[in-house]
Amino acid sequence: MAEKGKENGVAAMAACYQGFDPAAYLQYNYTPPRADFERTDSIVPWKLACLHRAFTEGDVSGELLVDIGSGPTLYQVLSGCEIFKKVLLTDFLEVNRQELRRWLQGEESSNLDWTPYLQHVCKLEGRRPSAWTEKAAKLRQVVMGILPIDVHRPQPLASDALPSAGADCLVSCFCLESVSPDLAAFTRALGHIGRLLRPGGHLLLIGALGESCYFGGPGVRTPVVPLNEEQVCASLKESGFTLIRLEVYTLPQDMRVGVDDVTGVFFVKARKD
Numbered sequence: 001m002a003e004k005g006k007e008n009g010v011a012a013m014a015a016c017y018q019g020f021d022p023a024a025y026l027q028y029n030y031t032p033p034r035a036d037f038e039r040t041d042s043i044v045p046w047k048l049a050c051l052h053r054a055f056t057e058g059d060v061s062g063e064l065l066v067d068i069g070s071g072p073t074l075y076q077v078l079s080g081c082e083i084f085k086k087v088l089l090t091d092f093l094e095v096n097r098q099e100l101r102r103w104l105q106g107e108e109s110s111n112l113d114w115t116p117y118l119q120h121v122c123k124l125e126g127r128r129p130s131a132w133t134e135k136a137a138k139l140r141q142v143v144m145g146i147l148p149i150d151v152h153r154p155q156p157l158a159s160d161a162l163p164s165a166g167a168d169c170l171v172s173c174f175c176l177e178s179v180s181p182d183l184a185a186f187t188r189a190l191g192h193i194g195r196l197l198r199p200g201g202h203l204l205l206i207g208a209l210g211e212s213c214y215f216g217g218p219g220v221r222t223p224v225v226p227l228n229e230e231q232v233c234a235s236l237k238e239s240g241f242t243l244i245r246l247e248v249y250t251l252p253q254d255m256r257v258g259v260d261d262v263t264g265v266f267f268v269k270a271r272k273d
């Protein structure tokens with residue numbers, strides 16, 4: 001009975017995602033004011049700064065970085081692509097995998113111009129903004145694949161997708177809380193993705209605080225597990241991670257643009273026990 005309930009909750013989430021619209025999602029979340037590179041209090045520059053710091057502190061290393069639930073976005077691997085020789089992107093939906101493929105294959109038809117993102121991360125790295133073309137080439141060179149994933153399965157990726165030792169690092173942004181029907185499912189999903197990581201490997205997790213829903217497209221209202229910092233820390237502990245750092249961003253009023261009810265964002269750097 002309890003097992004059936006769990007399955008129903010997960011199936012209802014999967015049904016919501018059938019209406020996900022990559023172009024609208026990018027427009028809602030990855031253009032100004034949320035992606036305003038002139039403002040230090042804009043959400044996207046905050047996320048990019050957290051990722052830049054985490055990847056360049058010297059403790060994150062290895063061969064393989066896996067991004068969990070990439071969606072149609074690339075910002076989350078713009079720092080990591082300089083550290084790891086191999087990067088795998090993953091998503092549940094073919095429309096998102098297609099969006100990523102289009103950019104990686106150099107097609108003009110991407111729904112978002114990633115140039116300001118590439119330029120901004122070059123600046124964080126102390127490079128000329130004009131080095132963005134080199135960063136774009138680097139990213140295209142290191143991405144080894146764009147794979148289907150389901151974080152609700154104990155084995156989220158195909159069995160032969162990763163080397164047997166697992167990945168050296170995972171990054172995941174706004175995925176687990178936006179695809180889970182409740183906190184227990186969020187924690188289980190965290191445990192599932194933890195199995196993809198080698199012991200001692202790092203997890204960089206970004207997610208929404210206090211969010212109960214977001215729009216994945218016009219009229220596509222998707223429920224989210226409203227999380228607080230204590231719950232994130234408890235789920236990490238229960239899933240076999242040691243927390244290194246938790247940072248919190250509070251959304252300024254004008255960043256609350258009516259596409260969700262998020263109040264804050266957390267950034268976690270953790271290590272698998």
Ligand SMILES: C[S@@+](CC[C@H](N)C(=O)[O-])C[C@H]1O[C@@H](n2cnc3c(N)ncnc32)[C@H](O)[C@@H]1O
Nearest residue numbers: 069070071092093149150151173174175178179
């Ligand atoms: C809120 S979006 C986050 C996208 C991107 N990572 C970002 O930072 O904006 C949630 C993503 O989770 C994906 N997703 C939905 N169900 C999933 C599942 N069961 N397992 C893994 N990913 C899933 C969706 O397709 C979507 O791309």
